Amino acid sequence: MTPYRTTDDRVVLTGLGVVSNIGIGASEFAEGLRAGRSGAAPITTFDTTGFAHANGCEVTGFDPEAVLTRVPVDDLGPATRFAVAAARMAVEDAGLDEELLRGRRGLVSVGTTDGESQDLDRLVETDVRLGAGHRDTRLAxxxxxxxxxxxxAAELGLTNVEPVTIGTACAAGNYAIGHGYDALRAGEVEFAICGGADAVCRKTFTGFYRLGTIAPDHCRPFDRNRRGILTGEGSGMVVMETLTSALDRGAPIYAEVLGYGLNCDAHHPVAPDRASVARCIRLALDDAGVAPAEVDLISAHGTGTKANDVTEARAIHDVYGGEPPRVVSLKSMLGHTMGAASALAAIACALAITHEFIPPTINHVETDPDCRIDCVPNQSVRADLRIVQNNGLAFGGNNAVLILGRCPR
Amino acid sequence: MSTPVITAWSAVSAFGIGRAAFDTGLAAPVGGVAGNADTREVPGFDIRDVLGPRGTRSMDRLTGLTLAAVAELVGEHAAVAEGTDTALVLGTTTGSAQSAMAFTRSSLEAERPFYVDPAVVPNGVMNRAAGQAAIRHRLIGPNTTIAGGRVAALQALQYAGRLLGAGRAGTVLAGGVEELTPARLWLERNSAQGRHGVIGEGGAFFAVTTDARHALADVLAVRSLALAGDDQEKAMRRCVTAALARAGVPAAEVWAVAPGNSTVELFDDAVVIAPEDRLGETGAASGALQLAAVLSTAARTPGAAGRIAVIASVEHGAVVACAVLRLRGRS
Structure with missing residues (x-):
C-alpha cells in the first residue's frame, strides 16, 4: 500500500474525544453508532416559534464543569466548550501525560462552520428584545x-503548540485532521490534537430552513423520500502522532491516516459539483496511495438533501465505476454537526475499523434509485475494514476527503 | 523542501486600493488615510464601483474587500490563477460578524422567522469570502479559511508553506482581510485588545510559491504559539527565538521589524515598520498589512536586498505569531 513510508512518516490516531448527541466519550459514541441511535429531538437552544417544524440534534447531558479543569467555563462560548472537552477526552484516551505533552511541540487544529454564532445570536436577541445598549459585553x-x-491549548496548559482554527464550513473537521497530518509528516510537530466543533444556532437553522433544506422530522440520507438535514452540534477531536511515537510509548492505535485531498469547486456558493467532488476523492486516494478497489467503506458527507446525496453518489460512482463499497451517512444519526461533522465521522470510521463494524444509515425506508448505493440501512453490520474513506463537502465548494486505514499490529 | 517565496502582493487599506496606492500612502510622511477620529476605512469602497454589478448585489463588505485584494493580486500576477493547483488561504477573525448578526436580526424581526433573504444565507458562514474568491478566479486548489484574529494572516502564511511542502498546491494566494462594520466595532470595543485606539480595515494578499525566479522575499520561518496563560512578552520572545533558529539567522542580523500590536525585544537597532500607526488596528488583516509594509519599504530602500525582516503579531491573551523573511529587494 505505502511501503516506502517509514514509521516516522506514518501518522496514526491514538486518542479519540467525543461530545455528541448520541453519546459523550468514544465508547458511548461507539455504542450509539452500533445501535443506530438517533440524536433528533425538538430544538431547545433558541425559541422556534413560527417555524412549521424545528427538530435538531442537540447535545444533552454534557457538563463542561465536570471535564474542564483550568479554563473558566463562562469564558468559553458553547462551541469552544465542546471542543475543549473533546480535546481533553482525546488526550486522556491516548494515555498521554499532560506534563509530557508540555515538553513536546504540537499543533492544535479545530475546524468550525459557525464559530460562536450562538453568542452572536444572543447579542442580536438582546438588541431586539431590550434595545441597543443591553448586550452582555462579556461575550465579546x-x-x-x-x-x-x-x-x-489553555485548558491543557500547552504553551509549545500552534493553535489554528480552520473555518472551512462543513468540511472543516477533515481540513483540521489533514493539517495535523501534514505538520506531523513534515516533522514540524510531535503530536497534533485535531478535529471540529460547532453549536446549534438560530442563524444556521434559519438559513437552511429558508433554503428548504431542513427535514420536517428525521434526516434520511440516500432515501427516495429524503427531505433534508437536521442541524446538529458537538465536537470530535483526535490525538495524532507518528507511528514511531505511538510504538515507542506502546499506545493503542485506532487507525492510520493514509492521506487526504482538498479542492474547491469554484463553481457555486452552495450547490456541490459532481466532477469536482470526484476529483477530490481521486486526490485523496492518490495521496494515500490507495486504489478504489481497496476501499472497504465510504463515510459520505450524506446530508440528506436532494441535491447533496445524488451529486455525491454520482461522484462516488464516477470514481468507483459500477461497484462502490458500502456508503453510509452518519448524519442520519447525528444530524449535520457542521464543522464537527467530518471530525465525528472520522472518529466513527476509526471506531468502525477498530471494532469491526459498519455504522448504519438510519431512518431508511427506500434507497433512491438515482443514488444506487448500499447505505447499510438501519442496522449496523459486522465487517472487517482495512481502508475507509471519509467525505466532507462544504458551502463554498470546499471539499476535503480523508483516507483512514487499519494499522497493522 | 525548498523555501517558500513571495513573488507578488496586493493591498487594500485606508491608503486606497492596490499596491501603488499602498506604496504611495506608506511613503508619504503623514495623513493620506480615510476615516473618523477613531476609525480608518478603505476610501470610497463601494462594492459595485470596485467590482462591477455582476454578482455583487448581495455581497457583504468582507467579501468585497477580499475580492478586491485578490483581484489586484491576480491582475499583477496573472499566472497565479492558472492551473489546477493554485490554493487560496484567507485569514479572518470570525468571518463577517455583521452579516451573521444582520441575518439573525432579519429573522427575529420578520413576520415569520423564515421570511429572510435566501441570497444572503451564505454571507453568514465564515468561508464565504474565500469561496467567492475561488469562484471569481476559478481557483480549484485547496481553499482554506483560517480564523485567528490578529495572528490569522501570519497563520495563513504558515499554512501556505505547509500546503506547498506537502505538494498540495503549486502557488498559494495567502492573506488576511477584515471589515469595518458596526458589529466588528462593537466586538473590538468590548475586547481588551480593541478597547482603545483606532480601528481600521482592509486586507493584503501574497502569491507564495517555491519557484524562486521572481521572488521578492524568502519566507524563512513562520511560527505561532499558544499563550495558555503564559506572559505575552515572554511567549513572543520564545516565538521569535524559535523562528530565528529555524531560519538560521542571528537576532543581530535583523534589519527591520514590524512588531504590530506586540512588544518584540531582541532587536534594538532594527528599523521599525508600523503601518498600524496610520491604518489603525486591522484585525485579521494586520499581519498581512505589516508584511505588505515590509515589502513596500524594502522596495524603496537601497540596500535592503538580502536583509532580514521580522513580522510579529499577538491575538491578545491567546496566541503570538511571527515570520522571518529574507528580502530580495526590487526585482
Missing amino acids: ERIPAGRLSSSV
Missing part, C-alpha cells in the same frame, strides 16, 4: 473563532 472576548483552538 469569547466570540472570535480563534478561541476554539487557543482555548484547547
Whole structure:
C-alpha cells in the first residue's frame, strides 16, 4: 500500500474525544453508532416559534464543569466548550501525560462552520428584545473563532503548540485532521490534537430552513423520500502522532491516516459539483496511495438533501465505476454537526475499523434509485475494514476527503 | 523542501486600493488615510464601483474587500490563477460578524422567522469570502479559511508553506482581510485588545510559491504559539527565538521589524515598520498589512536586498505569531 513510508512518516490516531448527541466519550459514541441511535429531538437552544417544524440534534447531558479543569467555563462560548472537552477526552484516551505533552511541540487544529454564532445570536436577541445598549459585553472576548483552538491549548496548559482554527464550513473537521497530518509528516510537530466543533444556532437553522433544506422530522440520507438535514452540534477531536511515537510509548492505535485531498469547486456558493467532488476523492486516494478497489467503506458527507446525496453518489460512482463499497451517512444519526461533522465521522470510521463494524444509515425506508448505493440501512453490520474513506463537502465548494486505514499490529 | 517565496502582493487599506496606492500612502510622511477620529476605512469602497454589478448585489463588505485584494493580486500576477493547483488561504477573525448578526436580526424581526433573504444565507458562514474568491478566479486548489484574529494572516502564511511542502498546491494566494462594520466595532470595543485606539480595515494578499525566479522575499520561518496563560512578552520572545533558529539567522542580523500590536525585544537597532500607526488596528488583516509594509519599504530602500525582516503579531491573551523573511529587494 505505502511501503516506502517509514514509521516516522506514518501518522496514526491514538486518542479519540467525543461530545455528541448520541453519546459523550468514544465508547458511548461507539455504542450509539452500533445501535443506530438517533440524536433528533425538538430544538431547545433558541425559541422556534413560527417555524412549521424545528427538530435538531442537540447535545444533552454534557457538563463542561465536570471535564474542564483550568479554563473558566463562562469564558468559553458553547462551541469552544465542546471542543475543549473533546480535546481533553482525546488526550486522556491516548494515555498521554499532560506534563509530557508540555515538553513536546504540537499543533492544535479545530475546524468550525459557525464559530460562536450562538453568542452572536444572543447579542442580536438582546438588541431586539431590550434595545441597543443591553448586550452582555462579556461575550465579546469569547466570540472570535480563534478561541476554539487557543482555548484547547489553555485548558491543557500547552504553551509549545500552534493553535489554528480552520473555518472551512462543513468540511472543516477533515481540513483540521489533514493539517495535523501534514505538520506531523513534515516533522514540524510531535503530536497534533485535531478535529471540529460547532453549536446549534438560530442563524444556521434559519438559513437552511429558508433554503428548504431542513427535514420536517428525521434526516434520511440516500432515501427516495429524503427531505433534508437536521442541524446538529458537538465536537470530535483526535490525538495524532507518528507511528514511531505511538510504538515507542506502546499506545493503542485506532487507525492510520493514509492521506487526504482538498479542492474547491469554484463553481457555486452552495450547490456541490459532481466532477469536482470526484476529483477530490481521486486526490485523496492518490495521496494515500490507495486504489478504489481497496476501499472497504465510504463515510459520505450524506446530508440528506436532494441535491447533496445524488451529486455525491454520482461522484462516488464516477470514481468507483459500477461497484462502490458500502456508503453510509452518519448524519442520519447525528444530524449535520457542521464543522464537527467530518471530525465525528472520522472518529466513527476509526471506531468502525477498530471494532469491526459498519455504522448504519438510519431512518431508511427506500434507497433512491438515482443514488444506487448500499447505505447499510438501519442496522449496523459486522465487517472487517482495512481502508475507509471519509467525505466532507462544504458551502463554498470546499471539499476535503480523508483516507483512514487499519494499522497493522 | 525548498523555501517558500513571495513573488507578488496586493493591498487594500485606508491608503486606497492596490499596491501603488499602498506604496504611495506608506511613503508619504503623514495623513493620506480615510476615516473618523477613531476609525480608518478603505476610501470610497463601494462594492459595485470596485467590482462591477455582476454578482455583487448581495455581497457583504468582507467579501468585497477580499475580492478586491485578490483581484489586484491576480491582475499583477496573472499566472497565479492558472492551473489546477493554485490554493487560496484567507485569514479572518470570525468571518463577517455583521452579516451573521444582520441575518439573525432579519429573522427575529420578520413576520415569520423564515421570511429572510435566501441570497444572503451564505454571507453568514465564515468561508464565504474565500469561496467567492475561488469562484471569481476559478481557483480549484485547496481553499482554506483560517480564523485567528490578529495572528490569522501570519497563520495563513504558515499554512501556505505547509500546503506547498506537502505538494498540495503549486502557488498559494495567502492573506488576511477584515471589515469595518458596526458589529466588528462593537466586538473590538468590548475586547481588551480593541478597547482603545483606532480601528481600521482592509486586507493584503501574497502569491507564495517555491519557484524562486521572481521572488521578492524568502519566507524563512513562520511560527505561532499558544499563550495558555503564559506572559505575552515572554511567549513572543520564545516565538521569535524559535523562528530565528529555524531560519538560521542571528537576532543581530535583523534589519527591520514590524512588531504590530506586540512588544518584540531582541532587536534594538532594527528599523521599525508600523503601518498600524496610520491604518489603525486591522484585525485579521494586520499581519498581512505589516508584511505588505515590509515589502513596500524594502522596495524603496537601497540596500535592503538580502536583509532580514521580522513580522510579529499577538491575538491578545491567546496566541503570538511571527515570520522571518529574507528580502530580495526590487526585482
